[in-house]
């Protein structure tokens with residue numbers, strides 16, 4: 138007896154979440170598990186989700202994925218951040234880059250020294266001290282080995298799923314194509330016992346992972362776990378998406394451009410561009426959204442516009458009985474900061490770390506749920522910040538965002554920042570101080586005070602320190618290749 142009580146893992150759904158879960162579990166724990174994935178070609182996948190954050194590279198390293206193979210297979214490009222256009226006020230633009238801003242000391246982060254300099258009339262822009270931001274603005278790129286850049290990717294969501302499927306099948310995952318028509322529960326415990334397919338096949342398991350998309354076939358339709366709706370903070374509930382031909386240089390960043398009732402994305406891949414308009418149906422009709430998106434395209438269209446409906450919020454439990462939910466079935470925060478893929482990649486990583494070899498217990502599930510829920514709260518606050526901290530008053534949508542109430546946790550962050558320019562990354566939190574800082578300042582929040590470390594340094598010395606740093610960054614960026622030529626040379 139090896140004492141292992143959970144061996145048969147059944148993944149329901151083969152979108153990005155399902156195949157990420159399959160690839161990670163099979164690569165890391167494969168010989169100890171018997172993994173089956175069920176997906177239905179008839180139902181298909183949501184097929185959007187093409188911008189990521191740098192944690193995707195940690196996940197790929199963990200799976201031993203070769204970067205060139207991955208980029209070639211998915212038409213991938215590099216991403217150094219997101220350009221936010223017209224968020225604070227119409228005409229504004231700022232970059233939330235993945236870089237570190239300046240050089241911090243243990244006494245105070247760099248921006249306090251910069252704020253002191255600004256108050257004395259020098260110091261330039263905060264972005265002058267961030268390599269990733271300057272490289273993004275210049276359309277330049279180099280991989281970390283050569284240039285020390287922190288980066289993520291843009292890729293084709295459908296091709297990424299296929300790439301992960303190949304890894305999973307090579308690592309022993311059994312794939313079944315078919316529609317799940319019934320979920321069988323144990324009559325007393327309510328634990329899931331098996332999935333019944335339309336074909337008559339029955340797939341039994343010890344642990345089930347629900348990756349069936351928004352519907353949550355196992356976690357919600359079967360286990361009735363419940364959903365916490367965050368529409369009052371993030372009212373976006375629709376997106377219309379369309380692909381266009383590649384046009385102009387391939388920018389190493391995502392664009393997030395506001396409109397009267399939301400925003401639209403532009404995500405450049407090697408061979409095409411993904412475009413989408415995110416909006417609230419309370420403020421914009423589907424027809425008007427479609428027209429607006431089509432009117433904003435800068436290149437010929439490759440696909441028909443596709444409407445996607447969603448409700449922002451989260452499932453009350455990520456792990457309920459012997460079912461875990463990953464991906465859209467676990468909840469959804471709109472794609473403004475490209476966090477969904479990260480959330481299920483960290484979710485499956487956590488499952489691997491806490492795998493219930495010795496049986497499923499409430500204590501373990503509660504621990505897992507607390508980690509997932511705390512992390513999600515902080516991501517939610519970060520996204521709400523973009524809407525709350527605006528000076529826009531040119532449409533009912535933006536006026537309502539300025540006036541809306543926000544979670545206490547975010548109100549506290551904003552207050553501390555406005556009073557003392559203090560920002561922080563809490564334990565277990567995804568976004569670093571640099572992210573909070575770039576977005577808070579970019580959205581137009583103006584701290585009234587800051588740490589006085591900068592006053593300890595003589596002006597001539599401080600000026601030299603700042604100008605050496607920014608000119609060092611300029612020189613490094615000047616020496617980089619353009620993103621496009623780097624991609625060509627790197628991928629051969």
Ligand SMILES: Cc1cc2nc3c(=O)[nH]c(=O)nc-3n(C[C@H](O)[C@H](O)[C@H](O)COP(=O)(O)OP(=O)(O)OC[C@H]3O[C@@H](n4cnc5c(N)ncnc54)[C@H](O)[C@@H]3O)c2cc1C
Nearest residue numbers: 150151152153154183186188317349350464465472477478
């Ligand atoms: C508008 C929009 C933009 C987004 N942009 C980003 C982004 O830029 N970055 C990011 O990180 N994320 C983004 N996301 C989120 C991202 O798209 C998803 O997190 C990701 O695609 C994972 O989806 P999924 O696998 O959970 O669900 P899906 O892709 O919907 O897959 C569901 C799977 O379940 C299967 N299934 C369902 N029912 C059954 C059944 N009865 N029997 C058998 N199989 C079944 C389907 O066949 C499919 O394989 C975006 C989402 C939206 C809506």
